[in-house]
Amino acid sequence: MSPSFTPETVHRRRWAVLAVLMLSLLIVVLDNSILNVAMKTVAQPAPVGLGATQSELEWAVNSYTLVFAGLLFTAGLLGDRWGRRRVLLFGLVVFGLGSVCAALSDSPGQLVAFRALMGFGGAFVMPSTLAILMNVFERDEQPKAIGIWAGGVGLAIAIGPITGGLLLEHFWWGSVFLVNVPIVVVALAAMVLLVPDSRDPAPGRTDxxxxxxxxxxxxxxxxxxxxxxxxxxxxxxxxxxxxxxxxxxxxxxxxxxxxxxxxALDVGYFRNPSFSAAVAAIALVFFALMGVTFFAVFYMQSVRGFSALEAGLLMLPLALAQLVFAPRARLVVERFGAKAVCTSGMLLVAAGMAAFLFFGRTTPVWALEVVFFVQGTAMAHIMPPATVSIMQSLPREKAGSGSAVNNTFRQVGGAMGVAVLGSVLSARYREGVEGELAALPLPEGVRHAAGESIEGTLALASRMGPAGRALVDPAKDAFVDAMHVAAAGSAAVALLGAVVVAVWLPGKPRAQGESSRPPQTEAANPPVGAGS
Structure with a gap:
């Protein structure tokens, strides 16, 4: 399909194509949101879980994300060169196989390895969905389509924790990965029947x-x-x-x-302020949010005592706000401009992070729900305009590599958020409980493992029986204190993102404010990039 226009036969079924692309996107996002809920279960000793440590849990997330982010450059280029649908189909097959293997893992090491395989497949799925979207929709409809695409992320986030909770209540932990398989099968069939192929007519070599x-x-x-x-x-x-x-x-x-x-990454893209500022905004907001999501799961389950299903339901406002507001974000952008909307969104994210500083062991549930809703609303007004800024800064034939850059920085930002904030959380938590653990007659290895995470401490307390009850309250207090430190760091990163957007993201295009000017005046001062 030529990059310069959309054939009428494709144009007529463009919304059906978008639905298929969202289904493919669903499994990639769904799997990560399910894993967040399942982490507490995976941390428990066999046969309930795998007995994963805090660092192994982080690697179960980061092995996927690092392989995913590392291959996105090549996946985007291969999609532009060989055909985006072909690359997407390949990614779906690998992702499905990786899901089966992950479900059958019998050690944390195997889970980390098979999550990396899933990341390999996911790297060929994510950029292709956005690249195909950009080639199916014309420029005037792209903001609406991208808003719906971003709303699909919210839908997956909503479905993931609830589905994961239901599966964990009735089946073993591996079921959270097997649920991907039927979705992959349906997506493959729909892709072959409905989605057109597209490619760059003059592609470059891989790197x-x-x-x-x-x-x-x-x-x-x-x-x-x-x-x-x-x-x-x-x-x-x-x-x-x-x-x-x-x-x-x-x-x-x-x-x-x-x-x-x-x-693999054309650094020349970053000379465009619309591109570079939007990329930075996406990386920073996902750094803040992914780190908080990581510790919020343990706060709800380990500190507050909610089940996996209840924790999933509690995160529903975060996802529903994205699902509702993301498709409508373009209307706010049309009125106020991407800079104002993204800056406000980043400030809302920072406010949501700062709210965790006031959360304790008895904070009302409704307060947590309000914070999650605010965060979801903020995300809905950052992701769509930032993604539109990135994708419309590049020629349509480079949609694959542009999408790869967008998703790479999102994934790297999220991985760094989990790693940095997870490490801060772990270090602060160890400081808070080491005094209590030092007072117990424990081998050094057992004491070290118990101090790595709240799950390790509570598992030790459970094994010690009545003598271990004295560890429970200090462990929960230490975790809440560590959560406050991590939340403060997350809020600071979100504020940095607001500054980056406010300073470097271009404001409302002058052409929109000058639409009522006489035609001859606009002709004398054509907007930058006109006719491109």
Missing amino acids: PFGVLLSIAGLVLLVYGIIKGGQLADFTDAEVLLTMGGAVAVLTGFVLHERRSAHP
């Missing part, structure tokens, strides 16, 4: 060396952060060497991309 550099750099960086949290010491020699290596590799990646004739 495997650049991809390897990005993967190595990100793995080293996140590993160093997680290790620092485990040791509660970010000045440890191993942590510093790992982080230093990460900086060196990522610097090499940037230099390589600047010199390459066919880069």
Whole structure:
């Protein structure tokens, strides 16, 4: 399909195509939101779970995200070169196989490995959905379609925790991955029947060396952060060497991309303020939100005592707000401009994060629901306009690589949020409970494992019987204190995002404010990019 126009036969079924793309998007987002609810179960000893430690839980999230983000560049380029539908079908098949393997894991290490396989498949799904959307819809309808696409993320977030809770109440933990398989089958069939293929008529070559550099750099960086949290010491020699290596590799990646004739990431994109500021906004907001989502699950289940299903239902306002407001965000942007809308959204996210500073062990549930609704509303007014700014800054034939950049920074931001805030949470929690654990006659290895997370402490308390009851309240108090520190850091990151958007994201286009001017005046001062 030519990148310059949409054939009439495709145009007529464009909304059905969007529905199929959202179904493919659903499984990628659904799986992560389900895993968030299942983490407490996976942390429990066998046969209920896998006995995963705090760092293993973080790697179950980050192994997927790092492989996903590392391959998005290549996946986007391959979609532009070989056909986006073909690449999407491949990704769905791999994702389905990875889901089956993850469900049958019998150790945390296997779960981490198969989650990486799922990330490999997901890398070929996510950018293709947005690239196909950009080629099926004309420019004037793209903001509406992207709003619905972003609302689909909210739908998946809503369905995921509830579905995960229901599955965990009736089946073993692996069922949260097997649920992906029927969705994959339906999506594959619908994709073949309805979705047209599209590609770049003049594609460039892939950049495997650049991809390897990005993967190595990100793995080293996140590993160093997680290790620092485990040791509660970010000045440890191993942590510093790992982080230093990460900086060196990522610097090499940037230099390589600047010199390459066919880069995996065209750094020239970032000279456009609409593109670079929107990318930064998405990365920062997901850094803030993914880290908070990680600790909110443990707050609701381990501190407050809610079941997995109840925790999923409690997060419903976060998702429903996105589902309702994301498709309508374009109307607010048309009136106030993307800069004002995204800045306000980032400030709302920061306010939602700051609200966690006032949460304790007996905070009313309605207060938690209000905060989740505010966060979802904020996300709904950041994701669609930021995504539109990114995708409309590039030619349509480069939709695959543009989508890859969008999703890469979103995933990297989320991974860093989980790693950084998870490490801060772990380090602060260990400081809070080590005095209580030190008073008990425990082997050093047992004491260290129990102090790594609230789940480790509560598991030890359960094994000790009546003697362990004295650990429960201190553990919960220590977690709430650690949550406050992580929430403060998350709010600070969201505020940084608001500053970035307010300073660098272009304001409301002058052409909109000058629509009533005489035609000859507009002709004398054509808007930048007219006729492109």
